[in-house]
Amino acid sequence: MNPPAVSTDIRRDLVALLPRLRRFAQTLTGDANAADTLLREVSARVILKSHHWKGECRLESWVFNQIRIGWSDELRKRNRQEPLSKQNAEATDVSDSESKAFLGMPEGLASTLLLVDVEGFDYSEAASILGVTPELVSSRLCAARLALASQPPGLAEKRA
DSSP states (O other): OOOOOOOOOHHHHHHHHHHHHHHHHHHHHSSHHHHHHHHHHHHHHHHHTGGGOOSSSOHHHHHHHHHHHHHHHHHHHHHHHSOHHHHTOOOSOOOSHHHHHHHTSOTTHHHHHIIIIISOOOHHHHHHHHTSOHHHHHHHHHHHHHHHHTSOTTTGGGGO
16 A cells, blocks of 8 residues: 655645744744745755755644754844844834743743744754754743743733
8 A cells, every 4th residue: 555645736735834933933033034935045955955854743833843943044144244233133023022031031031932832833843943853842941931930920810
């Protein structure tokens, strides 16, 4: 018996993932415009290189990992081109205080929290996407939850 055929219409599957990928990209970049740019570039690359995905893992894990790799590449490129002071400029597109609290977490915490608590990836999948160990995912997740819990009272009520 032949194994089930892997979906070859990655474009269709990618479109379904776009809102989730955008949220993840925004946790990496801290800026909506930069997240959109990253997402466009990586989506085009994913479509062009779809033959590299062999169906060994979930497509969404592979694409989330491509977003993280794309952001790492962008950071390396920026480090060669821009002085450090320009890189540390604050994100200007985050509009509400809850988003600022979430995206203002130290690097890696917001992405880890999003992947595990929002997107539902298990620790090993999140570790693979982020390129870290499951132990570091556990540590970052704990730190992220503590950071959110330490926010001033009343922040959650502003959501309603």
